[in-house]
Each structure stands twice: as structure tokens, then as C-alpha cells.
Amino acid sequence: MKALLALTALTAAAAIAADIPIREVILYKSGVGYFAREGTLAAGESARLDFKASNMDDVLKSLTVTDKNGGKITGLHYDASQPLDQKLADFPFQLGDRVSLAALFDQMRGARVEIRLGNDTVAGVVVSGRVVPASEKSPEMEQAVLLLDSGDLRTVDLASASAIRFADAKLQAQLKEYLTVLNQSRSRDLRSIYIDSADSKARQIDASYMIPMPVWKSSYRLIFTDKGDPTLEGWAIIDNTTGEDWSNVRLAVVSGRPVSFISKLYEPKFVPRLTVDLPEDRAANPVLYGGAVGGGGARAANMPPPAPPAAKAMDAARGRTLGSLQMQPSAGLVMNEAMEAQRDAISSVAMSVAGEDLGELFEYRFGTPVTIKKDESAMLPFLQQAMGARKLLIYSESYGEHPMSAAELTNSTGKTLDGGPITVFEGASYSGEALMSTLKAADKRLISYAVDLGTRITTKFDSSNNLVREIHANRGVLTARIAEDETKTYTIRNVDPRPKTLIIEQVKRPDYNLLDQKPSETTSNAYRFEVKLAADGSQTFPVHEERVYDTTTTVSSMTPDTLLSYVQNKALSEAGRRALQQILDQKAKIADLDNQIRQADSDINATTSDETRLRQNIQSLNQVSGQQDQVQNYARQLAAKEAQLAALRDHQSDLKKQQAAQQAALNTMIQNLSF
Numbered sequence: 001m002k003a004l005l006a007l008t009a010l011t012a013a014a015a016i017a018a019d020i021p022i023r024e025v026i027l028y029k030s031g032v033g034y035f036a037r038e039g040t041l042a043a044g045e046s047a048r049l050d051f052k053a054s055n056m057d058d059v060l061k062s063l064t065v066t067d068k069n070g071g072k073i074t075g076l077h078y079d080a081s082q083p084l085d086q087k088l089a090d091f092p093f094q095l096g097d098r099v100s101l102a103a104l105f106d107q108m109r110g111a112r113v114e115i116r117l118g119n120d121t122v123a124g125v126v127v128s129g130r131v132v133p134a135s136e137k138s139p140e141m142e143q144a145v146l147l148l149d150s151g152d153l154r155t156v157d158l159a160s161a162s163a164i165r166f167a168d169a170k171l172q173a174q175l176k177e178y179l180t181v182l183n184q185s186r187s188r189d190l191r192s193i194y195i196d197s198a199d200s201k202a203r204q205i206d207a208s209y210m211i212p213m214p215v216w217k218s219s220y221r222l223i224f225t226d227k228g229d230p231t232l233e234g235w236a237i238i239d240n241t242t243g244e245d246w247s248n249v250r251l252a253v254v255s256g257r258p259v260s261f262i263s264k265l266y267e268p269k270f271v272p273r274l275t276v277d278l279p280e281d282r283a284a285n286p287v288l289y290g291g292a293v294g295g296g297g298a299r300a301a302n303m304p305p306p307a308p309p310a311a312k313a314m315d316a317a318r319g320r321t322l323g324s325l326q327m328q329p330s331a332g333l334v335m336n337e338a339m340e341a342q343r344d345a346i347s348s349v350a351m352s353v354a355g356e357d358l359g360e361l362f363e364y365r366f367g368t369p370v371t372i373k374k375d376e377s378a379m380l381p382f383l384q385q386a387m388g389a390r391k392l393l394i395y396s397e398s399y400g401e402h403p404m405s406a407a408e409l410t411n412s413t414g415k416t417l418d419g420g421p422i423t424v425f426e427g428a429s430y431s432g433e434a435l436m437s438t439l440k441a442a443d444k445r446l447i448s449y450a451v452d453l454g455t456r457i458t459t460k461f462d463s464s465n466n467l468v469r470e471i472h473a474n475r476g477v478l479t480a481r482i483a484e485d486e487t488k489t490y491t492i493r494n495v496d497p498r499p500k501t502l503i504i505e506q507v508k509r510p511d512y513n514l515l516d517q518k519p520s521e522t523t524s525n526a527y528r529f530e531v532k533l534a535a536d537g538s539q540t541f542p543v544h545e546e547r548v549y550d551t552t553t554t555v556s557s558m559t560p561d562t563l564l565s566y567v568q569n570k571a572l573s574e575a576g577r578r579a580l581q582q583i584l585d586q587k588a589k590i591a592d593l594d595n596q597i598r599q600a601d602s603d604i605n606a607t608t609s610d611e612t613r614l615r616q617n618i619q620s621l622n623q624v625s626g627q628q629d630q631v632q633n634y635a636r637q638l639a640a641k642e643a644q645l646a647a648l649r650d651h652q653s654d655l656k657k658q659q660a661a662q663q664a665a666l667n668t669m670i671q672n673l674s675f
Contacts, residue, residue: 020047020195020207024250026363027238029418030260032058033213035242041203047195052243055211056191056266065195068204078193080268091178101158102142105129112167113146117160123167124148129158191266214239216253218420220436222387222407222447225427230407234383234417236364240372248369253382255418255438256361353382355415362416388412392501393452393533395490396526401456403502404448405432411439424449446503454496455533460489469548471572473579476555476670478566483548485515490541494533504529506543515544555580555670560587576675583673586666593659600652607645614638 020039027033041047051059056078065076088094093107105113106129114123124146134140142158158164166172195205217237224230236253240246356363364382372378388410395403407424411417417439424431424447432449439445463486470481494500505526519527531541555563563584567577618634621627 020049020205022244022246022249024252025246026252026254027213027216028254028258028260028361029215029256030258031212031215032210032260034208034210036206036208038204038206041195041205043201047205047207049193049195049207050190051193051211053191053266057262057264058211059193059209060265061263062208062210063193064208066206068206069201075196076193077196079191088178088181091174093175093178095178095182100129100131100142101164102129102131102144105144105158108166108171111171113144114165114167115144115146115156115158115161116163117156118162122146122148122154122156124154127153211242214241218255218382218418220383220417220420220422221425222389222409222422222434223425223427224389224391224431229386229412230389232383232385232387232409232413232417233381236380236382237377238372238380239377240374243374245374246370246372248371250365251370251380252363252365253418254361254363255416258361364415383413383415383417385413390501392503393455394446394448394503394505395457396505396507397459401458402451402453403455403457405450405452406446406448406503407434408503409436409439409445409447411441411443411445414441416440422447422449454494455500455502456493456495458491460491462487462489468569468571471566471569471576473555473576473673473675476673477552478555478558479550479552480566481548481550483546486512486545486547488543488545490531490543491538492531492533492541493538495536497535499535500533502531502533504531504541504543509545509547511549512545512547515546517543555583555673556667560584560591563587573675579669579673579675583666583669586662586669590659590662590666593655593662597652597655597659600648600655604645604648604652607641607648611638611641611645614641 020037020041022035023038024036025033037049039047060078063076093104095104105126108126109128111126112124113126114121116122127145127147129142129144132138132141132143144156144158146154146156148154166175195207216239219235219237221233221235222230223233238251238253354365354367356365366380366382370378370380389407391405391407393403394406417436419437419439420435422434422436424434434447434449436445436447463484465485467483467485468480469483472479488506490504492502503520505523505528507526508522514527517529520530521528527543529541529543531539533539553562558566563580566572567580567584572580614634614637618631618638621631621634
């Protein structure tokens, strides 16, 4: 039979760590929670705090330990970031998941041991341990072979042993330490921090730290009644995932977004270092010194050396900082428990919550201690108060045909309201649900919770009106400032027999400005217009916008028609009109010369074709007798065509020279164009 490695006698002497229970919890929206523990540390006693390995970075970054009696904590130490296998590998023996007692003895060869067998005690040195397999006549047996003080070898049945003790105190301590490591590693995810005290009297210890926590969530109920402002109820949803019960803790939740991050403090960090060879002792060579060519410049022999780096001073300051962290409470997290609780008897839910503005944060502190078991969640009321609100409709083009039933909330509670879902009730009737972002005190927010089927809205868009406002030119580039006028018209039909207030939310567009309508308010990306709707009526609501932009065009690339349109534009100055008219006239001259050049080119081609035909006729008649007169006639015509062709070419060349001169003049006019 295999014996499990219990050895309870070896672990009975292990000290039980002092209990420092959780007394206060503060949950934040940045994914962390503040925990404060309070307890008594007896003289020479240690307290152990267990954390998940993944939480150790935050704990090492935020842990603060104070002594209410004014004493000093002698030290803090914690489990290193080392896998269990590596920790156990340093021991001279290894115990697997199910190691027999015989196997343990076999690893303890040479160790002196005392084994109690009934009323007798056998003492000797371990030779070996073995397991005798089961047979038909006997069951499996675990045995140890000992070398007795008499020199005899004796086999001991370990199943008959009532107590076993190793005589070597060092080996006994190693075995205890081994079992302690195993005990601490019951959950491979847990790491422990130990708080030690060597004082001769008990101490009242406070320990506080931050660890990752699920963010607390808020949900609201907005209840409209026929009388007065509606009531807003707020509930905080809290999850205890620490693996430890929260029993009668002081609980607070904080709205806001403080900066939080993870620093890798738990894992050992190594930096690469240079490998430097040892200096070699070589014979010194003679040195030849040159003569001086100038005076001064060398440090005097009695001049003091430069001051050494302030490393020691920095280390001392760092030591003082660590000491103060160990003894001073976390000032930013000390909460005032004597704040007056605000009560409201609107609902039957008992509530005792104090609110406090902490600058960019807002804290809700529950006046009654809270108990939440591990791996459980709780839903606690933190707000019951009248809320300024008015009902209205809100419409955006993305909604389709119908607007949304909405409410404009004014935070008159004096508290910061954390963002969350809102369930809306009309008296005892469910009306819909909305989502609200964080709302500071005295701020306003719109929420929409249902589709209003009693109102229909259509939109029409018109962007046909464009106007040139300014025209400028510089170095041949014409710049026109154009105003584009666009109108979106909302046609609204209210079929209900009661008036309504409608908020039209129109998205802002880059570079567009409103012309006439003034919004009731503006958000970062939209205008909001408030429209009063009559009962059972229709109306239109136009929104005019204008976009002003510049267009640039090179004058040289403009056609005469385009130039003419600019010349006739009323936005053009008189000086600009004259300058563009001159360019237009110059372009007309160049265009006329271009037409003449093309005509001359056509005439040259026709004349050349006639010459070719005459030459062919002459060649044909020369082969026929009696056609000399006709040949002479063709020859005279050919001579005339040659003279005509020479004149056409001279005329074409003259036209091209004129065109080049006119083009140069045009280029100069365009280059000098400025108005």
C-alpha cells in the first residue's frame, strides 16, 4: 500500500499568519480598486496577504503599510516571480504528486532517522527505501533499510511506523520549507506578501493597495409623474472577484476616469552588460614629449578634481522616499466618513449615501457597511432624488420618418452622475430605455427612449445656388472665391392633438456655415434647432448653409469663352476687367493668326498637289508624238504654280513670325497680370 506524503508532524510547527481583514473598498472606473485592511500584528508575528500573480504589479506599485501606534514595520517580503518547478529544484530531494514514503527514504540515503514502532524506537542511518510488490500471499509493502548503531542492517515496515523524525535539523528545516512551498502553491496563481514585526508588543497595522477590479456599473430609473419634476433612482452594480469575502466593509464608488496603467515591477528585470577583458600587465614603453608651443591650458597640480556624481545623494533620497511610503498613509485615498448622508423617501428602498466632489472625480460613499461574498455581485442604491427634466422630441435624418421621444435632463442633484442605462417610466407604465454618458452637476443632457409615431418628418435638399464673390489674379493664376448656398428643408407633420417641442439635430459639415437659423445649442459635431409644433398641424423649417471655397486656374489654359464669362462677372473689379479684356483681345488676335496659318498651310498643300498633277501630265505627253504644244502649256502652268507656292510659303512664314510675337506679348501680359 502506498503511503501519501502527509507528515503532519513536520508542518504542525508552521506559524499561522496574522489575519488583517478588508475594512474598506473603493472602486474606480479605470479598472482598479482601492483596498484597505486593518488588523493586529502580535509581537514577532508576520501577516500574510495573498494576491493573484497577475495583480502583483499593481500591488507593488501602490502598497502602503502604516502602524497606528507609531512603531516601525521591520520589513516586507514576498514570493518571487519564479515557477514552482524552479523553486523545488533547489532542494536535495524531489516529491512528486503521489510519492510513497519508501521513495522519500530512498532519496534520504545517509540521513539519520528515528522511527517509532509501537513502544519501540529504531534509530539508524537510511540505506535505501523500496516498495515490495503485492503477491498472492501478501499485499504491497513499503520498506526502509537502516544501518543501526550496532552495525546491523534492519528492514523496517513503514506501514507499522507511528512516527518518523529525521535527526538532522538542517534536513528537517529543508523538508518543512519544501512543504511550505507546496502549501503556498496550492493555487499556482497566488502570491504572498509578508509583513514582519520584531517589536515586543502588538501593533495595529493598516495596509492599503490597488488591484485590478471590474469597473462598477450604474443603472438608473427615470420616473415621470403628473406633479413636479421626475425622480431619478441610481443603482451601483458591484462585482466581488477577489476570491475573498467582503464582510461589513466601508464601500465607496467613484465616478471619473483617473489615469491607470501597469508597470512590470513583479517580474525580475535584467539588463545586458558589456564584457570587458582584464587589463594585461605589459612593460611600459618610453614616451617622447614634444616641446610646448603655447602657455597655460593645463590643470594646475593643486586644483581639486571635479565633483563626483550625486549617486550617493540620490540613493539616500530614494531611501527616504521608500521609508516615507512605508509609514505614511495614502493621502489621496483617505475618505471622510463623517459626511452627512442624503436621504429621500420617494421610494421604499433604504438609502444612505454621501457624495463628495474630488476635483475631476466624484465619490459615492455608502453610509452602512456592506457585505458581499466572494464570487458574488451586489446592486446598491446610491441616488434617489428629484431631477430637472422636460419632455420633447429629437430628430436626426438618420432616424428615418419619425423622431424619437426624448427628455432633456438637467443635473440638479449636485452630484456627478455616472454614465449608464436609464429605464423610463410614466408613472407605473414602462416607456422605454435610454443610455446616458457621465453628467456633471448643473450640466444638461438629451436622452431618447422611444419612437414617436405621432410625428412624421421629411427632408428636401437644394444646392443649386452658387455665387462668385471675388476674383483675383497674380502671376498668371486666376483665383475665384465661390459661395455655395445649400438649403435643407424639414417638413414636419404633427398628427397628435397636443403641441410638442421638437429638437432637430443636424450634423455639422466641414467648411459650411449657417446663414440665418440660429441653433438653440451646438455640440461638437451637430447643430440643434428647437421647433415648436402646433397640435394637429404641419410646418416647414429650412436650414440655410453656405460653403465658401477658392478655385484657381491658370489664365494661359483658359478658353476665350471662359475668359469672357469672367470678364462679364459682376464680382470682377474694373481694373481686372480691363486686364482680362486685353488678354481676351490678344488671344483673339493669336487665334486669327492661327486660322490664317492653317489657311496658308491648306493653300500650300493644294498648290503642291496641282504641281504633282502637272508633272505627271507632262511626263505622259512626252511619250506621245505631236503633243509638244500641250507640253509647253503645262510647263507654263507649272512655272506659275511654283511662283505661287513660293509666295504662299513666304506668307506662311510671315504669319508664324507674327503669331510668335503676339504669343510672346500675351505671355508677358499674363505674367504681369495682377489685380
